[in-house]
Amino acid sequence: MDPTRDNPIIRFTTFWWGLGTFFIFALLLAVIWFFNSSDPASLEDAAATPRYATKAKIDAAQAANISPDAINAAIAAEAKKLVSAKPVAVEKPEQIVPGSDTSKKMASAPAVDTSAVDKAPAVDEPVDPKLMEMGKASFLLCAACHGQGGEGTPIAPPLAGSDWVAGPISNLIRIQLRGLQGPITVKGTEYNVPGGMAALSYQTDEQIAGVLTFVRNSFGNKASGVKPEQVTALRSEVGKPQITAPELTKP
Ligand code: HEC
Incomplete structure (x- = not known):
């Protein structure tokens, strides 16, 4: 180095x-x-x-x-x-807790008196065009399950030509307010869709009257219109469990 x-x-x-x-x-x-x-x-x-x-x-x-x-x-x-407030009327089925005392009470409540609603107005009484227009718009929702022309789909029975649709008005109103489940025969075929149809009670009385007036007077159906007052008369149905065909009035 x-x-x-x-x-x-x-x-x-x-x-x-x-x-x-x-x-x-x-x-x-x-x-x-x-x-x-x-x-x-x-x-x-x-x-x-x-x-x-x-x-x-x-x-x-x-x-x-x-x-x-x-x-x-x-x-x-x-x-x-x-403390002094009164309980409000049930407006939506979601207000009822499943299995609660209120839910049991609603389920065993006596059937509503539908006679006043079903005292059928004459079929040839002209339907309210304003309700028809409203109903046509609301029907978009129904169409998702029942088909554009009410012809029925694999997930819901037909509305076109259904005896239920042309039959007693109280049935239709109660189906809207409570939903529907269990076997139901429509145009000779038995349907029993799992889960059934959910209640659509969030709609106003006018909307329900509108959509029912529309389905009763479309797709070849011909029946009297539905008035908002008829829906009001059955509002106490809201909160009861989904209705079944035997509870409805035979068309
Ligand atoms: C999520 C799907 C769905 C929607 C949306 C729906 N439904 Fe239904 N609907 C059903 C099912 C499913 C049944 C049959 C229930 C059963 O099996 O018991 C039914 C049954 C019915 C029935 C009795 C049977 C018949 O075909 O005549 C009527 C009337 C009816 N629906 C009207 C309506 C109207 C009016 C609307 C719109 C406001 C509507 N539904 C929206 C699924 C639906």
Whole structure:
């Protein structure tokens, strides 16, 4: 080995230069860190400061304006109103919890009196064109299962030529309000679609009257129109379990 390139003195100085350079960088880092350490740690912290200030202001303003006494008095007053409130009528089947006392009570409730609704108006009484228009629009939903022309599909029986459709109005209204399940014979064929038809009671009385007037006077069907008042008269059906064919009035 060439003694001018490697000897104990050169090794000695190289060692100390290396160590010195390491400490020079360490010192430089320490200086940089020292001059930057006072900045907020993150943008999030920077943004939070005014938020806390605003929250403190709001808390102070609320404490100054609403006394705990006022809050306690309001709770008592509202509680009294709640206790004296009457239960609202069932508007949607979803309000009935399956298996609950209310659900059992609804299931065993006496059958509604349908005679007033079925006191048939004359078939040749002209149907309300406004209801027909409304019904035509609503029928888009029925068409998804019953077919565009009410001809029936693998998932629902036909409405065209169905004795049920042309028959007692109360049947049709109750099917809308409660849904339908179990075997039902339509045009000589027995249908029993799993799950049946769900209640469509979210529709207004006008919408139900409209869609039923429409199906009773389309696809070759000819029957009297359905009036919104007839639907109103049977609203208490909502919340009862899906109706079955034997519960309906024979067409
Ligand atoms: C999700 C599918 C579905 C929709 C949507 C639907 N139905 Fe039904 N509907 C059925 C099924 C299924 C049955 C037969 C139930 C059974 O098997 O007991 C049925 C039966 C009926 C019946 C008695 C049987 C017959 O064919 O005459 C009438 C009437 C009826 N639906 C009217 C309507 C009307 C009106 C609408 C629209 C407002 C409608 N349905 C929307 C599935 C549906």
